[in-house]
Amino acid sequence: MSAAPERVDAPVLELVDVRKSFGPIEILHGIDFALHAGEVHALIGENGAGKSTIMKILGGFLAPTSGAVRLDGKPAPYASGAQAEAVGVVVIHQEFNLAPDLTVTENIFLGRELGGLFLDHRAMRAGTQALLDELDSPIRPDSRIRDLPVSDRQMVEIAKALARKARVLIMDEPSAVLTHKEVEVLFRQIERLRAQGVALLYTSHRLEEITRLADRVTVLRDGAVVRQAGRGELTEDGMATAMVGRKLEDIYPPKRHHAGAVALEVRGFSVPPLVRDISFTLRRGEVLGISGLVGSGRTELAEGLVGLRAATGEILRHGVPVHVGSVREAAARGMAYLTEDRKEHGLLLDKNLTDNLTLSTLARFGTVFIDSGREEAALTRAIGEFDIRAPRRDMKVGNLSGGNQQKLLLAKTMLGDPEVVIIDEPTRGIDVGTKSQIYAFIDALAAEGRSVIVISSDMPEILGLSDRVLVMRHGRIAGELYGERLTENAVVRLVMGTNEQTSGSAAHV
Amino acid sequence: MSDTTRPDTARADLAKQAAAAPSLTARLPGLSALGPLLALILLVALGAYLNENFLSAGNVTNVLARSAFIGMIAVGMTFVITSGGLDLSVGSMAAFIAGVMILAMNALLPTMGVGVPLILAGMAIALGAGLLAGLGNGLLVTKARIEPFIVTLGTMGIFRSLVTWLADGGTISLDFAVRQLYRPVYYSGLFGIAWPIIVFALVAIAGQIAMRHTRFGRYCEAIGSNDKVALYSAVNVERIRLMTYVLLGLLVGLATVMYVPRLGSASGTTGMLWELEAIAAVIIGGTALKGGYGRVWGTVIGVLILSLIDNILILADLVSPYLNGTIQGVIIVLAVVLQRSKSSA
Ligand SMILES: Nc1ncnc2c1ncn2[C@@H]1O[C@H](COP(=O)(O)OP(=O)(O)OP(=O)(O)O)[C@@H](O)[C@H]1O
Ligand SMILES: [Mg+2]
Numbered sequence: 090m091s092a093a094p095e096r097v098d099a100p101v102l103e104l105v106d107v108r109k110s111f112g113p114i115e116i117l118h119g120i121d122f123a124l125h126a127g128e129v130h131a132l133i134g135e136n137g138a139g140k141s142t143i144m145k146i147l148g149g150f151l152a153p154t155s156g157a158v159r160l161d162g163k164p165a166p167y168a169s170g171a172q173a174e175a176v177g178v179v180v181i182h183q184e185f186n187l188a189p190d191l192t193v194t195e196n197i198f199l200g201r202e203l204g205g206l207f208l209d210h211r212a213m214r215a216g217t218q219a220l221l222d223e224l225d226s227p228i229r230p231d232s233r234i235r236d237l238p239v240s241d242r243q244m245v246e247i248a249k250a251l252a253r254k255a256r257v258l259i260m261d262e263p264s265a266v267l268t269h270k271e272v273e274v275l276f277r278q279i280e281r282l283r284a285q286g287v288a289l290l291y292t293s294h295r296l297e298e299i300t301r302l303a304d305r306v307t308v309l310r311d312g313a314v315v316r317q318a319g320r321g322e323l324t325e326d327g328m329a330t331a332m333v334g335r336k337l338e339d340i341y342p343p344k345r346h347h348a349g350a351v352a353l354e355v356r357g358f359s360v361p362p363l364v365r366d367i368s369f370t371l372r373r374g375e376v377l378g379i380s381g382l383v384g385s386g387r388t389e390l391a392e393g394l395v396g397l398r399a400a401t402g403e404i405l406r407h408g409v410p411v412h413v414g415s416v417r418e419a420a421a422r423g424m425a426y427l428t429e430d431r432k433e434h435g436l437l438l439d440k441n442l443t444d445n446l447t448l449s450t451l452a453r454f455g456t457v458f459i460d461s462g463r464e465e466a467a468l469t470r471a472i473g474e475f476d477i478r479a480p481r482r483d484m485k486v487g488n489l490s491g492g493n494q495q496k497l498l499l500a501k502t503m504l505g506d507p508e509v510v511i512i513d514e515p516t517r518g519i520d521v522g523t524k525s526q527i528y529a530f531i532d533a534l535a536a537e538g539r540s541v542i543v544i545s546s547d548m549p550e551i552l553g554l555s556d557r558v559l560v561m562r563h564g565r566i567a568g569e570l571y572g573e574r575l576t577e578n579a580v581v582r583l584v585m586g587t588n589e590q591t592s593g594s595a596a597h598v
Numbered sequence: 599m600s601d602t603t604r605p606d607t608a609r610a611d612l613a614k615q616a617a618a619a620p621s622l623t624a625r626l627p628g629l630s631a632l633g634p635l636l637a638l639i640l641l642v643a644l645g646a647y648l649n650e651n652f653l654s655a656g657n658v659t660n661v662l663a664r665s666a667f668i669g670m671i672a673v674g675m676t677f678v679i680t681s682g683g684l685d686l687s688v689g690s691m692a693a694f695i696a697g698v699m700i701l702a703m704n705a706l707l708p709t710m711g712v713g714v715p716l717i718l719a720g721m722a723i724a725l726g727a728g729l730l731a732g733l734g735n736g737l738l739v740t741k742a743r744i745e746p747f748i749v750t751l752g753t754m755g756i757f758r759s760l761v762t763w764l765a766d767g768g769t770i771s772l773d774f775a776v777r778q779l780y781r782p783v784y785y786s787g788l789f790g791i792a793w794p795i796i797v798f799a800l801v802a803i804a805g806q807i808a809m810r811h812t813r814f815g816r817y818c819e820a821i822g823s824n825d826k827v828a829l830y831s832a833v834n835v836e837r838i839r840l841m842t843y844v845l846l847g848l849l850v851g852l853a854t855v856m857y858v859p860r861l862g863s864a865s866g867t868t869g870m871l872w873e874l875e876a877i878a879a880v881i882i883g884g885t886a887l888k889g890g891y892g893r894v895w896g897t898v899i900g901v902l903i904l905s906l907i908d909n910i911l912i913l914a915d916l917v918s919p920y921l922n923g924t925i926q927g928v929i930i931v932l933a934v935v936l937q938r939s940k941s942s943a
Contacts, residue, residue: 397830416832426830434830437823439890448820449831451813458811501831 099162101126101288102147102178102257107156109142111488114480116142117312119156124257124288129279131299132292134309134332135520136492137478140292141183143309144259147290148180149173171200177256181263183491183518185242185432187249189235193217193228197249220248225274239266239430240383247275258282259290262491264298265518268383268546276302294492294520296325308332333522340525341553342532348556349373351408352540353424353509358402360386360393363564367402371509371540376531378555379544380580386564387544388429391511395419395426406509420449425507427498429514429544435498438487442479443468445486445497450505471500476526491518499527503534510534511542516550528554548577562586634883634899634933641906648914659792661902661909663784666794667692667853669901672876673805673894674846678746679880680809680892681842682822683739686750688850689872690757691731695854696864697761699724700772712775717783724858725851731757732847736840754873762866769865777862784859794856801849806894815892818842822889878926879904882933903929 100123109117117139124130124147132140145151146158149167158165160176167173170180187196194210194217203209203216217230226244234242243266250258260279264272279302283289291302299306306323308316308331316323316331323331353371358364364386371377379387393400396415404411406422413419419426428434436445443464447454454463471477475496479489486494495518502510515531516524531554534541545551551558557571560583568583570576645652671688678685703720710716731753738749764770772780787793809815817838820828829835858864881887882903883896904926911919 415834416830417834420832428830433824434826437820437827437890439823440819444816444820448816448828448833451816458807459813459816461811505832 098125100124100159101161102165103159103162104143104147104153105157105159107143107146107153107158109139109146109151110154111480115154115312116480117146117153120312120314122307122314124290125305126256126288127283127286128304129283129289129291129302131303131306132290132309133294133296133299133306133328136496136518136523137490138309138332138520139312140309141261141490144180144261144290144292147257148178148259150180174253177254178259179250179253179255179257180259181246181250181261183261183265185246187234187242187245190233192231192233193221193237193245193248194230196234196245197252199249216252217248220252223251224248224278226271238383238388240268240271243267244271247278251278255282255287257288257290260292262292262294262518264293264295266514269548270382272298294518294524296328296521299328300325310334329521332520340521340528342529344556348375349538352406354403354405354408355394356403356405358390358393358400358404360389360398360400364389364393364400365564367566369559369566369569371542373508373538373540374535375556376535376541376543376554378551378558379542379561380546380548380551380558381561381567381584383546385561385584387561388513389564390561391426391513391542391544394511395424397426416449420505420507423508425502425505425510427502427510427512427515429517431494431498436486436494436501439485441483442472442477442486442489442497443482446471446501446504449501467504471497471504475500475530476523492520492523495519496523496527499530507539509540509542511544513544514547515543515545516547548580551580552577560584634896634903637929638899638903638906641903641910645906645910645913648910648916652910652913655790657909657913659795661905662795662798663792665901665905666792666798667857668872668875668879668904669798669898670801670849670853670856671846671872672879672897672901673801674842674849675876676805676809676880676883676885676892676894676897677815677818677842678846679877679885679887680815680822680889681818681839682825682889683746683839683842684750684877685735685746685843685846686873686877687731687735687754687757688846688876689869689874690754690761691728691847691850692854692857692869692872693761693864693866694757694764695724695727695731695851696858696868697764697770698727699854699858700770700862700864701764703776704773707773707776712773712779714779716776717780720780720858721855724855725848728847728849728851728854729844730847731850732844733840735847736843739843740836740840758866761864761868765865767866769863772858772862777859780859780862782859784856797852797856801852802894802898805897809892809894814838814841819890819892822886822891824890875901875904878930882930884933887934900933 103123104120107117107120108115120143122143132143134140142151146153148170149165149172150170152168160166160178167176167178188199191199194214197217197220198213203212214230221228221230224244224247228237228241228244234245237245243263247263263275267275279289279291293299304320306318306328307314308328310332350373351370352373356368358367367390381387389398392398394404394413396413396419404413411422413422413424432438437448446468447464451459454460468482472479477493477496477500479493486497489497512531516527519527531541531543543551543554552575557569558575558580559569560567560580562584567586570579570583651657675685675688699720702723703716706716706719710719735750735753738744739746783793788796817828817833820831820833821835821838825835879900880897882900883898884893885891885896907925907929908922911917911922
């Protein structure tokens with residue numbers, strides 16, 4: 090049986106009636122799906138729809154419960170990721186598969202080191218440098234993965250996959266943590282590979298990327314294929330509707346115009362070595378966006394404000410200077426921070442939902458003994474309020490889909506009932522339906538009189554959510570935009586550092 | 599570049615098993631947890647089969663009372679290991695505390711006379727010394743940020759040499775009259791149950807509750823699981839870590855309080871290898887050596903397994919008791935292998 094009628098060439102890699110269960114719960118219900126040479130196939134669907142699971146099955150990391158994986162029409166001759174790589178089926182994972190204590194070079198050549206008895210360090214280093222140059226990346230081959238920001242880690246992951254000379258390249262949300270510029274580089278590489286006849290599978294929650302890249306789109310809902318379409322057959326709206334199963338309204342809430350008293354004031358705040366002399370105010374009921382390139386110091390500033398990094402300068406709450414030396418002190422001052430790195434800093438992946446939800450507010454759940462009844466009730470409430478979709482309540486958080494992990498992290502942060510919330514990349518890896526829920530949620534926080542700082546690399550998000558935007562560049566505030574002057578063009582100019590005069594005239598483009 | 603295209607069938611099979619394993623173990627979560635308990639029951643059955651005296655009150659009391667010292671220490675060790683730490687110094691620490699306690703009691707004897715106050719003073723000194731020793735380890739780990747393995751390897755040598763020095767290479771003995779007064783703390787008990795067993799049981803129950811139902815236990819697991827996440831979640835990581843070492847020090851002090859009346863002396867070989875037995879008991883009981891998951895009741899079972907092996911070998915006369923270490927070693931390795939297959943699932 091051949092796949093879609095308009096294709097004449099045989100698929101390279103194919104799933105035939107694949108089902109997958111974890112324990113008693115079936116996650117994939119009979120998936121048929123094919124990848125062709127020289128084609129980018131996009132797989133889209135809500136959080137938890139089963140995209141990553143399909144990709145892991147294709148890449149040999151999971152065995153299907155029933156059904157077949159076929160490579161070149163024959164049963165796939167691999168039973169592990171390493172074997173799949175050996176026959177040219179390479180996966181870029183949503184969770185990074187890098188050894189944190191090894192260098193970039195060591196990771197890229199892991200398992201296929203060059204040299205005989207002794208390693209040929211120079212050749213490997215040169216190979217790594219060549220790959221990174223191809224990706225326009227300033228990452229140094231000798232950096233330890235542990236010391237790199239998430240976006241750089243993603244670039245290393247991509248470099249590693251490119252080094253594998255894939256026939257089939259499977260990419261699970263590679264762009265989620267990348268900056269605009271890095272995404273462009275990634276797309277150029279994808280287009281190059283397509284031209285070379287590589288079969289590509291791509292997923293992303295940014296639908297404009299799908300429109301631009303995909304030759305074919307498969308829409309997944311609750312573990313079943315609900316729609317397949319060729320290039321140009323589906324609009325972004327159509328994709329979103331197919332994914333969610335209902336029509337989506339405007340995903341951004343209407344702007345509020347009623348900021349109250351100053352809740353937080355920051356004066357001359359520095360977080361060595363990068364962040365210098367930051368001053369700003371934040372009012373009650375206000376959403377303040379912070380934009381800037383990765384590496385501009387946004388996360389460092391946020392971490393300094395909640396006592397996670399040594400900092401100097403003044404923080405005033407309601408006009409009173411306060412000392413914030415630790416996350417505990419920040420919490421006591423009504424301030425909370427939601428990290429951008431949910432896997433390393435946000436969640437205990439080996440623990441269940443309850444343990445994670447209540448970790449930062451455990452003192453509220455009983456004086457001497459933890460009241461597990463109250464904990465369970467809090468989880469029930471969080472699951473409802475944040476629409477967390479977990480097959481089982483007692484499962485490890487690491488087995489939740491990426492988007493549901495993010496929702497749990499949001500629930501955990503809000504459990505402390507903070508007045509000032511700093512949210513770093515609120516919707517990274519989150520589907521459109523859930524995004525609009527989270528936006529509504531942020532809006533509701535502001536409407537309740539709380540103050541929210543949103544750090545985001547997603548331009549529409551910053552513009553859609555914020556009352557006011559601070560742009561950071563090289564650790565300093567490059568400018569502040571609000572009202573009429575808050576436009577995409579103006580923000581981009583400040584982010585990139587183009588001079589002020591042009592930004593004024595560009596405001597009405 | 600891609601010269602590593604060598605299909606490796608052994609790896610393939612392993613990977614297949616790994617892929618198939620999760621569904622199986624996910625459905626039977628209790629089984630791996632019950633492993634140590636089953637092993638214990640088997641050992642008891644084996645002992646009863648081999649020797650009719652095995653289940654006699656005398657033998658049971660003997661086994662349990664001997665387990666009590668390592669047991670109390672192992673309960674404390676469970677918290678240290680769960681939060682991602684390790685303490686190699688506990689055996690030497692016990693010897694050192696015993697030495698200090700005996701010397702102090704002998705020194706106080708002329709002023710206080712033989713009596714309960716002297717015994718109480720000795721106990722307080724032992725607990726205080728344990729607290730300080732644990733505090734020292736803990737501060738070196740948390741404030742000076744030295745690897746726990748290195749810190750406690752160092753203090754292990756220090757305590758051991760200090761007690762040898764205090765004893766001048768020989769033995770420190772408690773005054774005879776005081777020893778007579780103190781003896782019942784090891785040899786007598788309540789309702790026929792020896793004091794060390796009672797104290798051990800209380801420590802174990804309190805430990806189990808603390809691990810499962812208090813913030814302290816939850817934080818220990820969180821820190822051992824990922825200390826960065828704990829830090830970002832407003833957990834006072836340093837203080838919890840410090841507390842685990844202090845708690846362990848206190849429990850070593852308590853174990854010494856129960857141990858000194860048994861022999862009434864301390865020397866350079868007191869508490870030899872206790873650290874290894876305590877760590878082994880923790881691991882056999884199912885606590886993850888890399889931290890993140892602790893099981894106090896498992897530790898208790900681990901301690902009992904280790905001392906039962908000893909006891910059965912002596913009673914049964916099947917193989918030489920000198921092979922005790924071999925059998926214990928095999929069991930420890932087996933326990934870790936079981937843990938490994940569990941965590942890869
Ligand atoms: N090892 C596992 N055990 C139990 N359930 C699992 C496991 N792995 C995945 N799941 C469940 O399978 C479902 C599909 O997850 P998957 O990661 O494939 O979703 P996804 O489409 O990639 O979502 P996202 O967009 O959030 O990344 C989820 O409900 C998830 O919780
Ligand atoms: Mg996914």
